Amino acid sequence: MLKKNWWKILSLLLLIYTVIAGYLNKVPDLPIIHQSIRNLYFHVCMWFAMMILFIISFVYSIKYLRGFNLRKDIFASNFAAVGTFFGILGYSTGAIWANYTWITDQSQSLGSVLKEPKLIGAAISLLIYGAYFVLRGSFTDMDKRARISAVYNIFAFALLFPSIWIIPRLVGSLHPGAPGSDSGNPALNAQNDLDLGMRLVFYPAVIGWTLLGVWIATLKIRLQLFKDKTLINA
């Protein structure tokens, strides 16, 4: 049992480490954000976990199309579901963070600040994945649903590239990573802000959160496989 489940324990231990070290380690004192840079271990990790889960989902969709095995379709849809959930968590934590760091003038509203290419791109990609589940729900025939949603999932994954990786790098934004903010990456300013101490927490945190997402996804998959057992074996 332990041989198969060691990564679940690793996930727990890494996240315990993330919380303890994430709150207590020294962080560089940056203007405006100050201590809130610690959100890096939580907010950014949500997006990393989302991307990794979407990549897994994408791979299973391709695998489904290669052999039309319905098990692969269940894997793909559940990984996409947990990935979307992590995306929503990342989006809402980002909104909270932006509320306290991006609004510099008291007369500014959060709505005016949130009109950001990075956020709109993220929202679009989440909505595209939302449409994936709408599409799945609209079929009554299992094979047709699996086939069409697998093709759509590949399209949705392809749209992640422009909407969250390319466009935010091209246009000005308050979010780190825009051309004006002299940083190379839309998620974190690796050159200046992320010192060694932060890396030591950030990378374990990414692994820990991702493993937790994978664990939840496998639970959903096992439940679904159990429910559909008679259908798949027939």
Next chain:
Amino acid sequence: MHKIVRSLWLVVFGLLCSSILFAQGTNTEADVMRSNGKIYVVVAVCLTILIGLFIYVFLLDRKICRLEKGKD
């Protein structure tokens, strides 16, 4: 099997040791939980939530395990 667990513990222990080095600050009050602007209270709360969540997921995992075994 035991080797894996032992090495996992070693990794996390090492990581935690390094964080203790970083966390050394000036404690004005004697009580650990009340020092450093009571940040340790936040750590305790978040750890409780995290461990609670993991226990929940673990129990769910075990439940599904039993379901799978029961019907095979």
